[in-house]
Amino acid sequence: MATFKALRIDKAEKGTTAQIAQFDEADLMDGDVTVRVEWSTLNYKDGLALTGKAPVVRRFPMIAGIDFAGTVEQSSHPDWKAGDKVVCNGWGMGETHLGAYAEKARVKGDWLVRLPDGMTAREAMAIGTAGYTAMLSVMALETHGLTPKSGPVVVTGAAGGVGSVATAVLGKLGYHVIASTGRAAEADYLKHLGAAEIIERAELSGAAKPLGKERWAGGVDSVGSNTLANLLSMTKYGGAIAACGLAAGMDLPSSVAPFILRGVCLLGIDSVMCPIEKRRAAWSRLARDLDKSKLTEITSEISLDQVAGAGAKILAGQVRGRIVVKIP
Numbered sequence: 001m002a003t004f005k006a007l008r009i010d011k012a013e014k015g016t017t018a019q020i021a022q023f024d025e026a027d028l029m030d031g032d033v034t035v036r037v038e039w040s041t042l043n044y045k046d047g048l049a050l051t052g053k054a055p056v057v058r059r060f061p062m063i064a065g066i067d068f069a070g071t072v073e074q075s076s077h078p079d080w081k082a083g084d085k086v087v088c089n090g091w092g093m094g095e096t097h098l099g100a101y102a103e104k105a106r107v108k109g110d111w112l113v114r115l116p117d118g119m120t121a122r123e124a125m126a127i128g129t130a131g132y133t134a135m136l137s138v139m140a141l142e143t144h145g146l147t148p149k150s151g152p153v154v155v156t157g158a159a160g161g162v163g164s165v166a167t168a169v170l171g172k173l174g175y176h177v178i179a180s181t182g183r184a185a186e187a188d189y190l191k192h193l194g195a196a197e198i199i200e201r202a203e204l205s206g207a208a209k210p211l212g213k214e215r216w217a218g219g220v221d222s223v224g225s226n227t228l229a230n231l232l233s234m235t236k237y238g239g240a241i242a243a244c245g246l247a248a249g250m251d252l253p254s255s256v257a258p259f260i261l262r263g264v265c266l267l268g269i270d271s272v273m274c275p276i277e278k279r280r281a282a283w284s285r286l287a288r289d290l291d292k293s294k295l296t297e298i299t300s301e302i303s304l305d306q307v308a309g310a311g312a313k314i315l316a317g318q319v320r321g322r323i324v325v326k327i328p
């Protein structure tokens with residue numbers, strides 16, 4: 001029986017365990033495409049799954065990892081044939097469906113996006129779910145009508161994965177980006193990425209007033225809680241905030257004042273069940289609107305064996321930019 005190397009999550013007496021194991025190919029779940037995984041990545045949600053800090057994993061044993069890039073090995077799906085280069089993220093991978101930290105994955109062909117021309121599998125995972133979510137957020141702001149002429153945009157959790165890509169993309173598109181970070185030492189990094197101004201995370205983490213001084217026309221928030229409430233209360237008339245994360249918490253201690261007195265919109269961003277057309281659009285925009293040299297600068301690399309240990313680091317907010325995982 002063929003086996004392959006995978007990072008396996010099992011239920012333990014207390015919580016869960018994460019360890020490298022040989023996985024039987026016959027135990028892969030249903031799907032019409034089998035992919036040789038070449039690169040994966042470490043996202044915040046992976047940190048939650050690896051450490052067991054939140055109930056991300058819904059089936060045991062589970063192969064962790066919510067996204068991969070690789071090459072199709074076998075397919076009975078009309079859109080895909082052996083040799084095709086693909087990207088996959090979300091759809092329950094690493095949660096209810098066996099995930100990406102493995103040499104092989106079997107998924108539905110309908111979940112896959114073709115690797116954009118000129119983008120390598122490693123670059124796709126340097127972007128990963130975090131970067132693709134940043135692009136979904138930018139696209140939502142554009143659909144709302146935001147342009148660089150509307151005024152400044154704020155990015156929170158700016159030195160993290162979503163924040164770094166959002167800062168780089170918005171900067172390249174010509175926006176005046178205000179980057180909020182708790183790591184003063186990352187100010188130069190953020191300016192180089194495309195931030196015009198840096199503000200202290202603490203400025204946005206206290207209790208929010210119903211309405212504050214109007215400071216930005218839009219924003220990408222990966223932090224949630226008081227930070228999102230403050231973003232809303234300081235958004236200019238008619239502006240919008242794309243909410244995609246919860247690094248500080250799931251709550252939203254806000255009021256309706258920004259919505260009913262300033263016409264501010266709160267745009268919800270979900271990457272997991274996002275329809276395929278929007279995914280294709282986001283990946284092709286990333287190929288165009290994210291500077292490759294900047295992507296290289298925000299990316300560090302680890303091996304599959306190092307992933308389990310890196311989970312706690314991302315939850316502690318200690319990861320700068322993006323981490324790619326080389327699959328053997």
Ligand code: NDP
Pocket residue numbers: 042043044045129130133156157158159160161162163180181182183201205222223227243244245246247248269270271272314315316317318319321
């Ligand atoms: P990272 O850990 O890379 O980035 C999060 C950043 O948030 C940190 O780097 C830090 O930035 C900041 N931060 C961390 N803790 C706190 C805190 N207590 N208060 C304020 N700021 C904090 O994670 P990702 O970028 O991968 O993900 C960010 C968020 O987006 C997560 O909550 C994740 O679950 C969510 N997400 C949601 C998706 C969706 O589908 N909606 C998809 C992908 C991610 P700094 O040091 O600069 O302040």
